[in-house]
Amino acid sequence: xxxxxxxxxxxxxxxxxxxxxxxxxxxxxxxxxxxxxxxxxxxxxxxxxxxxxxxxxxxxxxxxxxxxxxxxxxxxxxxxxxxxxxxxxxxxxxxxxxxxxxxxxxxxxxxxxxxxxxxxxxxxxxxxxxxxxxxxxxxxxxxxxxxxxxxxxxxxxxxxxxxxxxxxxxxxxxxxxxxxxxxxxxxxxxxxxxxxxxxxxxxxxxxxxxxxxxxxxxxxxxxxxxxxxxxxxxxxxxxxxxxxxxxxxxxxxxxxxxxxxxxxx
Amino acid sequence: xxxxxxxxxxxxxxxxxxxxxxxxxxxxxxxxxxxxxxxxxxxxxxxxxxxxxxxxxxxxxxxxxxxxxxxxxxxxxxxxxxxxxxxxxxxxxxxxxxxxxxxxxxxxxxxxxxxxxxxxxxxxxxxxxxxxxxxxxxxxxxxxxxxxxxxxxxxxxxxxxxxxxxxxxxxxxxxxxxxxxxxxxxxxxxxxxxxxxxxxxxxxxxxxxxxx
Amino acid sequence: xxxxxxxxxxxxxxxxxxxxxxxxxxxxxxxxxxxxxxxxxxxxxxxxxxxxxxxxxxxxxxxxxxxxxxxxxxxxxxxxxxxxxxxxxxxxxxxxxxxxxxxxxxxxxxxxxxxxxxxxxxxxxxxxxxxxxxxxxxxxxxxxxxxxxxxxxxxxxxxxxxxxxxxxxxxxxxxxxxxxxxxxxxxxxxxxxxxxxxxxxxxxxxxxxxxxxxxxxxxxxxxxxxxxxxxxxxxxxxxxxxxxxxxxxxxxxxxxxxxxxxxxxxxxxxxxxxxxxxxxxxxxxxxxxxxxxxxxxxxxxxxxxxxxxxxxxxxxxxxxxxxxxxxxxxxxxxxxxxxxxxxxxxxxxxxxxxxxxxxxxxxxxxxxxxxxxxxxxxxxxxxxxxxxxxxxxxxxxxxxxxxxxxxxxxxxxxxxxxxxxxxxxxxxxxxxxxxxxxxxxxxxxxxxxxxxxxxxxxxxxxxxxxxxxxxxxxxxxxxxxxxxxxxxxxxxxxxxxxxxxxxxxxxxxxxxxxxxxx
Ligand SMILES: Nc1ncnc2c1ncn2[C@@H]1O[C@H](COP(=O)(O)OP(=O)(O)OP(=O)(O)O)[C@@H](O)[C@H]1O
Ligand SMILES: Nc1ncnc2c1ncn2[C@@H]1O[C@H](COP(=O)(O)OP(=O)(O)OP(=O)(O)O)[C@@H](O)[C@H]1O
Ligand SMILES: [Mg+2]
Ligand SMILES: [Mg+2]
Numbered sequence: 001x002x003x004x005x006x007x008x009x010x011x012x013x014x015x016x017x018x019x020x021x022x023x024x025x026x027x028x029x030x031x032x033x034x035x036x037x038x039x040x041x042x043x044x045x046x047x048x049x050x051x052x053x054x055x056x057x058x059x060x061x062x063x064x065x066x067x068x069x070x071x072x073x074x075x076x077x078x079x080x081x082x083x084x085x086x087x088x089x090x091x092x093x094x095x096x097x098x099x100x101x102x103x104x105x106x107x108x109x110x111x112x113x114x115x116x117x118x119x120x121x122x123x124x125x126x127x128x129x130x131x132x133x134x135x136x137x138x139x140x141x142x143x144x145x146x147x148x149x150x151x152x153x154x155x156x157x158x159x160x161x162x163x164x165x166x167x168x169x170x171x172x173x174x175x176x177x178x179x180x181x182x183x184x185x186x187x188x189x190x191x192x193x194x195x196x197x198x199x200x201x202x203x204x205x206x207x208x209x210x211x212x213x214x215x216x217x218x219x220x221x222x223x224x225x226x227x228x229x230x231x232x233x234x235x236x237x238x239x240x241x242x243x244x245x246x247x248x249x250x251x252x253x254x255x256x257x258x259x260x261x262x263x264x265x
Numbered sequence: 266x267x268x269x270x271x272x273x274x275x276x277x278x279x280x281x282x283x284x285x286x287x288x289x290x291x292x293x294x295x296x297x298x299x300x301x302x303x304x305x306x307x308x309x310x311x312x313x314x315x316x317x318x319x320x321x322x323x324x325x326x327x328x329x330x331x332x333x334x335x336x337x338x339x340x341x342x343x344x345x346x347x348x349x350x351x352x353x354x355x356x357x358x359x360x361x362x363x364x365x366x367x368x369x370x371x372x373x374x375x376x377x378x379x380x381x382x383x384x385x386x387x388x389x390x391x392x393x394x395x396x397x398x399x400x401x402x403x404x405x406x407x408x409x410x411x412x413x414x415x416x417x418x419x420x421x422x423x424x425x426x427x428x429x430x431x432x433x434x435x436x437x438x439x440x441x442x443x444x445x446x447x448x449x450x451x452x453x454x455x456x457x458x459x460x461x462x463x464x465x466x467x468x469x470x471x472x473x474x475x476x477x
Numbered sequence: 478x479x480x481x482x483x484x485x486x487x488x489x490x491x492x493x494x495x496x497x498x499x500x501x502x503x504x505x506x507x508x509x510x511x512x513x514x515x516x517x518x519x520x521x522x523x524x525x526x527x528x529x530x531x532x533x534x535x536x537x538x539x540x541x542x543x544x545x546x547x548x549x550x551x552x553x554x555x556x557x558x559x560x561x562x563x564x565x566x567x568x569x570x571x572x573x574x575x576x577x578x579x580x581x582x583x584x585x586x587x588x589x590x591x592x593x594x595x596x597x598x599x600x601x602x603x604x605x606x607x608x609x610x611x612x613x614x615x616x617x618x619x620x621x622x623x624x625x626x627x628x629x630x631x632x633x634x635x636x637x638x639x640x641x642x643x644x645x646x647x648x649x650x651x652x653x654x655x656x657x658x659x660x661x662x663x664x665x666x667x668x669x670x671x672x673x674x675x676x677x678x679x680x681x682x683x684x685x686x687x688x689x690x691x692x693x694x695x696x697x698x699x700x701x702x703x704x705x706x707x708x709x710x711x712x713x714x715x716x717x718x719x720x721x722x723x724x725x726x727x728x729x730x731x732x733x734x735x736x737x738x739x740x741x742x743x744x745x746x747x748x749x750x751x752x753x754x755x756x757x758x759x760x761x762x763x764x765x766x767x768x769x770x771x772x773x774x775x776x777x778x779x780x781x782x783x784x785x786x787x788x789x790x791x792x793x794x795x796x797x798x799x800x801x802x803x804x805x806x807x808x809x810x811x812x813x814x815x816x817x818x819x820x821x822x823x824x825x826x827x828x829x830x831x832x833x834x835x836x837x838x839x840x841x842x843x844x845x846x847x848x849x850x851x852x853x854x855x856x857x858x859x860x861x862x863x864x865x866x867x868x869x870x871x872x873x874x875x876x877x878x879x880x881x882x883x884x885x886x887x888x889x890x891x892x893x894x895x896x897x898x899x900x901x902x903x904x905x906x907x908x909x910x911x912x913x914x915x916x917x918x919x920x921x922x923x924x925x926x927x928x929x930x931x932x933x934x935x936x937x938x939x940x941x942x943x944x945x946x947x948x949x950x951x952x953x954x955x956x957x958x959x960x961x962x963x964x965x966x967x968x969x970x971x972x973x974x975x976x977x978x979x980x981x982x983x984x985x986x987x988x989x990x991x992x993x994x995x
Contacts, residue, residue, distance in 0.1 A: 105425075153298045220291045
């Protein structure tokens with residue numbers, strides 16, 4: 001029932017041992033390269049290479065489908081929208097009232113759909129193999145982001161896992177007061193909105209209490225030390241290199257085949 | 266800090282007040298983080314819903330922008346609750362990161378979207394020098410966040426669209442931002458303030474402030 | 478930096494000079510004109526009736542009270558001669574709500590958090606982490622998720638986190654309120670052990686004196702400022718002297734002195750047990766679970782209760798260790814959770830045409846038949862003031878709110894009628910949530926830990942109210958760790974076993990006699 005976002009056990013996959021910053025860097029580099037190139041060749045090559053990385057992140061194809069099906073839908077829809085709205089070049093394929101597809105617009109649509117998938121996948125790979133606590137440690141210690149904000153966000157994340165369970169409890173508690181459970185769509189929506197508001201109130205109240213706890217533990221008063229050290233190791237180099245290689249290979253392939261189409265070109 | 270009875274007549278200096286406005290206390294950070302994370306979970310559901318919604322927008326994809334306002338709530342709400350420079354940006358960024366952590370089809374681009382949309386909302390509050398937090402300001406912040414989202418999406422996702430469609434998309438995004446993010450957040454903050462949950466935050470009086 | 482080894486390890490001295498605090502939006506002061514000196518290393522039990530300002534004082538000492546611009550402070554409160562706001566981290570505070578103690582998602586990290594903030598070097602942190610987990614008796618791996626802990630384990634985790642900071646002052650706010658009797662002893666002993674090691678100053682708030690009597694060497698009783706009394710300290714001295722000299726005065730102030738059970742209106746020896754027993758709710762083979770089962774994967778029950786019969790005018794108390802499933806059972810009986818097995822039937826006397834399954838009733842039908850008080854009071858507040866909260870159910874049922882003022886006075890909430898429910902003290906919240914349910918006058922009352930956080934006077938008032946209702950024909954099911962309360966209400970007792978002791982979650986029903994014997 002509860003979507004306890006960060007209480008899941010630490011992943012044991014190879015990528016999980018890499019420093020989160022290395023993974024983030026590799027993923028972002030790849031994302032930027034894919035963002036500027038809109039063609040089906042680079043997208044396909046990147047997608048295939050990314051799929052080969054899945055085992056390193058401890059993700060099976062089944063888990064990917066379970067977790068990622070909305071992504072598939074979104075990519076297809078995005079491709080469709082582009083095919084519909086792109087400038088109509090090439091030969092006419094289909095005309096039905098205002099809906100027209102040409103070979104040019106269809107190609108653009110396919111490219112956008114594939115690119116969408118190729119952009120989404122690094123995010124899933126990195127995040128499935130990254131523990132939020134490690135990420136926070138890396139952001140604060142290596143990237144030197146202000147620690148109060150980083151740790152505040154980390155603590156908040158834990159709280160939200162609890163709030164998901166609280167939704168159920170609140171529903172029962174309010175029913176016990178006679179709120180909700182009335183027939184009719186309008187009343188149902190009203191009750192749901194009331195409950196959402198109650199959850200928001202609980203979220204803020206718990207946040208204030210959590211802040212008291214953190215302050216009482218001396219948080220935010222001055223310099224602090226770190227119990228967990230965030231460090232870079234040899235295989236972080238491999239991770240970064242891997243991201244760059246995928247980006248380079250996919251763009252080179254597109255350039256070689258003559259289909260590369262940079263956005264700002 | 267609470268004022269002490271003994272020093273009640275000593276008026277707090279202006280400098281002091283200004284300092285309080287821009288320094289973040291732990292409670293500010295934690296509350297805005299929790300709001301951000303909570304909204305991030307909602308974003309994630311909202312993203313999953315996007316697949317469904319897009320089934321209805323197939324005939325005319327720019328209408329999808331109307332749905333986009335949902336992704337802008339974090340910035341406006343964070344700004345309205347904490348009332349400090351950077352609150353809107355931080356809240357939207359946190360929400361986007363959490364959406365990313367849960368896994369979405371936007372991949373790492375959620376971080377970019379969060380940054381851009383947060384800056385949009387932040388600009389709305391900055392225009393009033395973080396002094397006013399009434400309904401028009403909320404609507405403006407929402408609309409500016411919508412503008413930022415529209416431009417960003419046009420450059421990232423809808424790159425291949427023809428120019429006029431991009432324009433339509435941006436305008437619809439602004440409308441959606443003003444209504445879904447601006448109005449809804451403003452109402453939510455008023456409701457929150459009424460329950461007393463905001464009693465140790467700068468927005469504690471939101472329920473009795475005038476709308477315009 | 479550099480001073481970490483000494484910072485916090487020496488016991489702290491507390492001094493209050495005419496200190497007072499008025500929360501924003503309140504006309505009365507929570508604490509008024511407090512003069513107090515606590516020497517380093519002293520172990521103090523802080524007592525006082527519910528709403529006397531104990532939690533307020535502890536928060537002030539921890540330096541976490543002062544963020545409200547409309548609140549008023551008077552006098553001064555010093556730790557080691559410095560204002561409290563500057564000595565944050567010097568004191569370890571354990572709040573009333575165990576869920577609010579935990580900051581990070583793995584227990585090792587959570588214990589380390591405070592020490593990190595005190596800038597303790599890394600090796601020393603991990604040494605302290607293992608040592609404090611050891612001393613509170615929490616034997617779990619360091620990467621155990623902190624969300625998968627029972628209430629008692631969470632209290633211990635909170636304590637371990639504080640100990641790792643090596644605070645000079647330990648502030649505990651009702652640290653054992655929701656624990657089962659075994660857990661109470663364990664947590665108390667953990668505190669004592671750590672105090673023996675560190676020599677820190679202790680201020681503990683608890684309503685029951687007997688628990689801490691052997692640990693503390695001084696008792697301070699706060700007088701409520703709200704009741705127009707002078708405020709400040711009512712009694713102060715070594716436990717033996719205070720208890721011997723002023724026993725009467727203490728009991729009058731509502732202090733739970735050892736061996737004292739306040740007078741409660743006794744139940745009438747009426748004839749409800751005879752032929753005319755009116756069955757309201759009946760369950761057999763009832764399995765309870767928080768997770769909703771699906772058709773192919775039915776929820777695994779955490780407890781199975783062979784048979785429960787609830788009749789008009791009868792009491793049933795449910796007891797058992799933490800995590801046994803008592804609250805889950807209460808929610809299931811209340812028609813709020815779907816049974817994970819077996820059956821729950823409402824008889825026609827209770828259903829009055831609404832159908833036999835309470836789960837299917839509408840909100841409005843439910844509250845006039847079965848009233849439920851949740852373990853966590855805040856979940857049930859739906860309005861903005863105490864009075865509106867009480868008027869809510871009568872309005873929903875289309876009745877007048879005549880009984881409301883009576884309830885307010887009896888439960889000592891009358892001076893708070895316009896206050897926001899969320900700003901009440903722990904005990905006041907509890908009484909309000911009981912009162913809101915009573916205002917709907919349901920036929921069956923289900924109360925989850927109705928007496929926690931109550932002083933002896935409010936406890937007696939609550940118990941008397943319930944015996945009246947019982948005599949008037951209401952059925953009362955109460956989940957409680959409070960044996961005295963169960964004994965006063967009488968009736969049968971249902972004991973749920975610990976999940977690990979009884980794998981099938983077997984439950985046993987004791988008869989009324991065996992309850993009386995305890
Ligand atoms: N945040 C708040 N805002 C306004 N009033 C408050 C707030 N917190 C507490 N009070 C009021 O201050 C008084 C003292 O509350 P406090 O919580 O200190 O009592 P307490 O002695 O701990 O009581 P209990 O034993 O019931 O926990 C109460 O009347 C309470 O209603
Ligand atoms: N909201 C929840 N969602 C899922 N599981 C829960 C939830 N609340 C409690 N549990 C689990 O269900 C089991 C029974 O919990 P329950 O609250 O019924 O115990 P209890 O007997 O009331 O304990 P206590 O004396 O501590 O109140 C415990 O193992 C607990 O961890
Ligand atoms: Mg209290
Ligand atoms: Mg319980």
